Amino acid sequence: MLDKIFMTATEISPKLKRWLWRRWYQYLAGYRAEFWLFMNYGYAPLDDSSPMLELAEEEEQDRFCIQLYNHVAGRVDLKDVKVLEVGSGRGGGSSFIKRYLAPKTMTGVDFSSKAVDFSNRIHDVEGLxxxxxxxxxxQFDDNSFDAIVNVESSHCYGSVPRFLAQVQRILRPGGHFLFADFRPSEQIDELTSQLQESGLSILEEENISPNVVRALELDSERKRELVKLNFGRVLSKSMQQCVGVKGSTIHQNFDTGVFIYKRFLLQKPTDGTESDDTQSESQPASGAANN
Ligand SMILES: C[S@@+](CC[C@H](N)C(=O)[O-])C[C@H]1O[C@@H](n2cnc3c(N)ncnc32)[C@H](O)[C@@H]1O
Structure with a gap:
């Protein structure tokens, strides 16, 4: 139900879309549950023989959400550089990046003031x-970050080109934009065109829908239990849909190609015209498994 409202709003007006998503995430951020640190659909390698990302025991519960961050942000070496995450939600992703991929500083930005207060209270990590x-x-200076991360947030924006213009402005020349999000299949070409026209160069493009479907399936029972325990009966049914438990419309939409989830790695050109692709073949950062 909720997913239908949001997707319909998307087609009606960008202003309405922006307003609805903002209200929704501000509402969700009001949940003070300290175990709840991520709000993405997750990522699972398709091949069971892939090396497993090593995580602290208490982080196992968030494995799939963390693996999505690792897969997106681990494409370039972030060690000792200045990283910004836009749409940081409850802060789990920025905290993972700071602790595992070791940038010099990590700044998370979110529209929801409650999510920001929650994140500052829960994630006590130096440099984050x-x-x-x-x-x-x-609100950042031109050329002020070496990398910008954006995970499953851009579908909420009124204008993606306006966001990309900001990314292009505040990234330093040669800096990387590490991006992942989903769209209804009929909007995926538009997203690709927006990225192509952003002034950044696309170094990598990948359809990760099958990995997202696998993560949703592997994480389904855990999410079902969490929703049951933490949301009242009225909201529980809608929340099962929103988190994408197995059999939900969200899960089916990714599985059947109604929604497509993509990952991109982009780079800001160094001289205004050409990409500096010296890092385009960079391997995942040393702290990250190659999933
Ligand atoms: C699906 S959640 C993903 C959060 C986080 N990236 C994660 O993976 O856990 C989307 C987030 O984008 C944020 N968001 C939506 N519109 C935004 C905007 N215009 N500016 C900044 N953040 C925004 C929401 O508040 C929400 O926290």
Whole structure:
């Protein structure tokens, strides 16, 4: 039901879409449950023989959500550089990047002030901070970050081109944009065109829908239990849909290609025209498994 409302809103008006998503995430951020650190659909390798990302025991519960971050952000070496995440939610992704991929500083920005307060309270990690901000109007200086991460957030924005113009402005020349999100299949070409026209160069493009489906399936029972325990009966049914348990419309939509989930690695050109692709073949950072 909720997913239908949001997807319909998407087609009606960008303003309505922006407003609805913001209200929704501000509402969700009001849940103070400290175990709840991620809000993405997750990623699982398709091949069981892939090396497993090593995680601390207490992080196992978030394995699939963490693996999505690792797969997206681990494409370039982030060690000792300045990284921004836009749409940081409850902060689990930024915290993972700071602790495992070792950037010098990690800043998370989210539109929801409650999510930012939650993140600053829960994630006490040196060099990691969260602040309130709007993806379409980022308050940072030109050329001020070496890398920008954006995971499963851009579908909420009123204008993706406006967001990409901000990314292009605040990335330093040669800096990387590490991006993943989904769209209804009929909108996926538009997303690709928006990225192509952003002034950044696309170095990698990958359809990760099958990996997302696998993660949803492997994580389904855990999510079902969590929703049952933490949401009242009225909201529980809708939340099962939103988190994408097995058999939900979300799960079926990814499985049947109604929704497509993509990952991109982009780079800001160094001289205004050409990409510096010296890092385009970079391997995942040393702390990250190659999943
Ligand atoms: C599906 S959640 C993903 C959160 C996080 N990336 C994760 O994977 O756990 C989307 C997030 O994008 C944020 N968001 C939506 N519109 C935004 C905007 N215009 N500027 C900044 N953040 C925004 C929401 O508040 C929400 O926290």
């Amino acid at each position: 901070t969260f602040q309130q901000g709007d993806a379409e109007k980022l």
